[in-house]
Amino acid sequence: MSENNSGLSDANSRGSVEADSTWPDHKVICTFALRLPFPLRLPEGLRFRIPIADQYVDPADREIFGGDPAVVIRVHNQLTGGIEVWPSEGTNVLNAFYGATVERIPLPVWQPDTSYEQWVSLETQSGRLIHDNDPDPAYHFHRCLRFLNIFLQSHVLAFRDPRVREVTTPELKPIVFVGQIEPNGDWSLQTPMITHLEAMSDFSEHAVESGSSHLSQLAYGLSGIVEENPLVTTTLLTIRAHGAHWMEGNYLDAVVALETAMESRLYALWRSILVDIGKSSTEIETTVNQDSPYKSLLIKQLPSLVGGRWDTTASGTPVGDYWAGLYMLRNRIVHTGYTPTAGQVNRAREVHDAFRAFVRERVWQRRKDYPRTVLLFVPAEVMDDRGWGQDARFAKVSRALQDEERPFFLPWDLAGRPKPTLK
Numbered sequence: 001m002s003e004n005n006s007g008l009s010d011a012n013s014r015g016s017v018e019a020d021s022t023w024p025d026h027k028v029i030c031t032f033a034l035r036l037p038f039p040l041r042l043p044e045g046l047r048f049r050i051p052i053a054d055q056y057v058d059p060a061d062r063e064i065f066g067g068d069p070a071v072v073i074r075v076h077n078q079l080t081g082g083i084e085v086w087p088s089e090g091t092n093v094l095n096a097f098y099g100a101t102v103e104r105i106p107l108p109v110w111q112p113d114t115s116y117e118q119w120v121s122l123e124t125q126s127g128r129l130i131h132d133n134d135p136d137p138a139y140h141f142h143r144c145l146r147f148l149n150i151f152l153q154s155h156v157l158a159f160r161d162p163r164v165r166e167v168t169t170p171e172l173k174p175i176v177f178v179g180q181i182e183p184n185g186d187w188s189l190q191t192p193m194i195t196h197l198e199a200m201s202d203f204s205e206h207a208v209e210s211g212s213s214h215l216s217q218l219a220y221g222l223s224g225i226v227e228e229n230p231l232v233t234t235t236l237l238t239i240r241a242h243g244a245h246w247m248e249g250n251y252l253d254a255v256v257a258l259e260t261a262m263e264s265r266l267y268a269l270w271r272s273i274l275v276d277i278g279k280s281s282t283e284i285e286t287t288v289n290q291d292s293p294y295k296s297l298l299i300k301q302l303p304s305l306v307g308g309r310w311d312t313t314a315s316g317t318p319v320g321d322y323w324a325g326l327y328m329l330r331n332r333i334v335h336t337g338y339t340p341t342a343g344q345v346n347r348a349r350e351v352h353d354a355f356r357a358f359v360r361e362r363v364w365q366r367r368k369d370y371p372r373t374v375l376l377f378v379p380a381e382v383m384d385d386r387g388w389g390q391d392a393r394f395a396k397v398s399r400a401l402q403d404e405e406r407p408f409f410l411p412w413d414l415a416g417r418p419k420p421t422l423k
Contacts, residue, residue, distance in 0.1 A: 023190060024126045027064050029181035030140040032193075034172045036118040038163045039077075040155060046075040050147050054129040061127035071147035072123040082112030122148055123181070141178075141193075145169070166339065168249030170196040198246065227407045230268040231376065237261035251345045252333055258352055259330035262322070263294055269359065269377060270297060272409060273305050276370040278420035281411040298323075306362040306370075318351075318358035325351035364388055371397045376409050 024030065052069040056062055085107040087093070094102045122144035132139040149166040156164050176193040208217055224232050238261040245254035267288060274284045295312070298319070303310040312327075314320035326348040332338045340348070360378050364386075367374045375398055383389040401408040406415040413419070 024180055027061070027183070028126050029065075029123050030126050030144075031177075031179040031181060031187065032122040032141055032144050033119060033177040033179070034122070034175075036120060036167065037171050038165075039116065039118045040075060040120075040164065041159070041161065042075050042077075042155075044075065044077045048073045048075075048151060050150060052129065052143075052147070054131050056125075057128045057130060057132075061125065065125045065127060069125050069127070069129055071144055072121075073148065073151050074121040074123070076119040076121070077116040078119055079114075079116045082109035082115045085110055120148070126180075141176075168251060168342070170247065170249030173197065173200055196246075196249075229376075229407070230272060230409055231265070234261050234265040234268060237264060245345055245349070251340045251342065254345050255326070255330050255333055255340050255348055258348060259326050262326065262352060262355070265356070265359070266294075266297060266302065267292075269363070269373065270301055270305075272373040272376055273370055275409065275411050276372050279411065280413045280419075282413075284411055306359075306366055308358070308362045318355045321351040322355035326355075367391070367394050372401060372408050374398075375401055 049070050049072045052071065054069055056069065062068065086104060091102050091104055094100060124140055124144050124147075126140060128134075128139060129143070132143060136142060145167075152164055152166050155161065173196045174194060176195055178190045178193050179187055180190055181187050206214065206217075208214055223229075224235075237257050241254045241257035241261060244250040244257060271284055271288050274287060279287070299310050299312060309317055310319045311317065312320055312323035315324065325344075329340060329344055329348055333340065360382060363370060363374055363377050364383075371394065374394070378388070380389065389395070404415065404417070406417075408415075
């Protein structure tokens, strides 16, 4: 198992909230009916108005709309008739697994009279406000979403309900009903707004490499766990960050997972280089311990081992941009409880990927000294894309390492290799 590009860098279909820049073409109340992923457990029809401490760009709007701007949130509990405990396809599932025909067992329906889907209507004046993002054609939707989250925070403080939390647009999938209320009170549907279909479940089979199979791919994944591949944790955290970002819309978890993945990657890099140098497992554990400061690793140990510019204050460089765009953002989250924006998470992903590419470049430049580290940290597809795969000498070394009886990334004493001459 080498470090591949799985995770945030593979998000080709990101989805978006499409907005008609010409809507509305006259003064109306903009409405957005959407389904929340959890119940609010509030009375049916509850109406909550949140005033906005802002002013209209056009002063005449205050008179047109009869007062100051606000977001109104209305609650609708759409009854579902309860939750079936016995799955609708349960008998077919059992037949597919075991070839047996099982009669459906009548079980009670969970909360038949009270189970519901949670819908809310978000309503705000169409007039632009001074603090609306001026180029944003969906300013009315984003204004409503911002105040929906203020409402949800208020709910948590009021009722201490752990099911309720802030939401992002991927969690509103697959649809938001956009409408408008005319001055005479008539409502009409403007458009069904499709949101983040890529965050829905994907039922297509995973592709496998030529000559491989799903079973062999799973066995490959399992081998990384069994053999304690140093990059298992990094890979899992990077993919978790991808899921939190694009599938769940959990920007906080996405940043924390992505930064933790990077720190795990760099400590693994240090350990791997020490394996290449010829250190024993005991020596490596003594050198790389839990108290080793991360910044010291970043600006002292790794630069001395792989070279390159590792200045965390140098804006416009991979290390400097990573430090400002991901590391410091994670610190702000952890130390102040800050919730990052979608733009900040996108930027964090970009600087993460650029920094990872920089690390691979530095490792490749030292391939004669650290062949095991290159094999672990630089995927074959990256070598091919960069033209590095044409290096016949390294290809020969790589084959020899992969043919070793024990995993090539283990220290010599654990792998049963002869003690090397220290470099």
